[in-house]
Amino acid sequence: MDFLVNLLAIWARLYPSLVSGFAVTISVALAAIPLALLGALLLTPLRMWGGSIIHAVTGAYIEFMRNTPLLLQIYLIYFGLPLLGLYPSEFMCGVIGIAMQHAAFLAEIYRGGIESISQRQWDAARAMGMTWATALRNVILPQAGLRILGPIGNQLIILVKDTSLVSAIGVVDLTMVGKVSIERLAVTLEIFLAIALIYLALTGALGAVLRIIERRVLERIG
Amino acid sequence: MPMIEIRDLRKSYAELEVLKGISFDVEKGEVVVVLGPSGSGKSTMLRCINLLEEFQGGGIRIDGEAIGYTTTEGGKRRRRKEAENAKLREQVGMVFQSFNLFPHRTVLQNVMMGPLKVKGIARREAEALARDLLKKVGLLDKADQYPARLSGGQQQRVGIARALAMQPKVMLFDEVTSALDPELVGEVLRVMRQLAQEGMTMIIVTHEIHFARDVGDRIIFMDHGAIVEEGPPANILANPKSDRFKQFLRRYQGDYLDT
Numbered sequence: 001m002d003f004l005v006n007l008l009a010i011w012a013r014l015y016p017s018l019v020s021g022f023a024v025t026i027s028v029a030l031a032a033i034p035l036a037l038l039g040a041l042l043l044t045p046l047r048m049w050g051g052s053i054i055h056a057v058t059g060a061y062i063e064f065m066r067n068t069p070l071l072l073q074i075y076l077i078y079f080g081l082p083l084l085g086l087y088p089s090e091f092m093c094g095v096i097g098i099a100m101q102h103a104a105f106l107a108e109i110y111r112g113g114i115e116s117i118s119q120r121q122w123d124a125a126r127a128m129g130m131t132w133a134t135a136l137r138n139v140i141l142p143q144a145g146l147r148i149l150g151p152i153g154n155q156l157i158i159l160v161k162d163t164s165l166v167s168a169i170g171v172v173d174l175t176m177v178g179k180v181s182i183e184r185l186a187v188t189l190e191i192f193l194a195i196a197l198i199y200l201a202l203t204g205a206l207g208a209v210l211r212i213i214e215r216r217v218l219e220r221i222g
Numbered sequence: 223m224p225m226i227e228i229r230d231l232r233k234s235y236a237e238l239e240v241l242k243g244i245s246f247d248v249e250k251g252e253v254v255v256v257l258g259p260s261g262s263g264k265s266t267m268l269r270c271i272n273l274l275e276e277f278q279g280g281g282i283r284i285d286g287e288a289i290g291y292t293t294t295e296g297g298k299r300r301r302r303k304e305a306e307n308a309k310l311r312e313q314v315g316m317v318f319q320s321f322n323l324f325p326h327r328t329v330l331q332n333v334m335m336g337p338l339k340v341k342g343i344a345r346r347e348a349e350a351l352a353r354d355l356l357k358k359v360g361l362l363d364k365a366d367q368y369p370a371r372l373s374g375g376q377q378q379r380v381g382i383a384r385a386l387a388m389q390p391k392v393m394l395f396d397e398v399t400s401a402l403d404p405e406l407v408g409e410v411l412r413v414m415r416q417l418a419q420e421g422m423t424m425i426i427v428t429h430e431i432h433f434a435r436d437v438g439d440r441i442i443f444m445d446h447g448a449i450v451e452e453g454p455p456a457n458i459l460a461n462p463k464s465d466r467f468k469q470f471l472r473r474y475q476g477d478y479l480d481t
Contacts, residue, residue: 124322129312
């Protein structure tokens, strides 16, 4: 009982800074999600149909991004860009790093979706006189899109959780608020619990929205 | 001029030659049935006719137009442009063993898609055409269903309507009843028989020997990538000359006698 009273007291005290941290976390996610989705949209056709050199370059990019830690990538951007004479804010560095890695994962999801559509669908489309592009647009992509809704949703949930890494370069997001508060109040568990619950609510809400979208779209097909 | 003209058609996968110089003509309104054991190259030959398969030698003409490749005066073989080949494919309807309907579209949308997206005709017109064709194959009441809700026989009839929607000069049927339960075969063959009677030019790859005799104007028997025998059904089925054709007929004799 004491623990609970104590917990609520700490949470009440933290409330204003948690709200501002939450706002920053949401902002990072909302900036990174469209960038990642669009970046992948750019990568996928280059990877799949770009010719051997472009194929190799995009392949190397995707492998690098997928196989090195996001934290390291964010550091590379944050400490690397100034060497090129660019000084984006910490917030921007975080958003770019997250978007670049998740674009690589999403590009693989897009590609997997397109490749999962049977050659027979291509045959049927082309047999009626569709060009490659018309078949892709009207027959292949709509089916691929339906198939990858779930995997995209998963990836976006991972992205939201990954926003916590921007705290490492000093962005005052939810995780950073937690770290600072721990030092200020000299309590740990209560604060981590609060932060974890907020992330859970956020990803839970995102997951629910994605599931509704998926169900709406899929129930038409039966 | 024949509607379909195939001359010395050759195709190989690396070392393996799967079509070893196929030649035959199909006249306008003629129904040619191609028989042959699995692996004889009959489906591959059919797929070459609308260039779903590339071929390395010989030529195919539909209504006088060269499919896939042209030969320059110097005798050099050149692949035609993608857009030209797509244009040529419009004139050749194809129906597949595995139906290959578009699962994300309703029956009506499946049939409308070609006229709408390839020919670019107005939606209202495309829909009227599609409904006509669905009526013809007896599936107007299924117009708003998705393909997954239909039986195999129904899906295949939609496949036929979808191909007809492009108003092709020629229809190709690639073992269209092989994936169907026996009791569903009849409804598909009925539609094909009706098409034949209406004067459609057709090449039908099948194992239905009874249907071949009834509907075919001519039967071609293929084996190992070559034509072994051809002739009018009554003749050729009654007096097969080669051992291979005799053997083939014996294997399918059951079907032949039953139906």
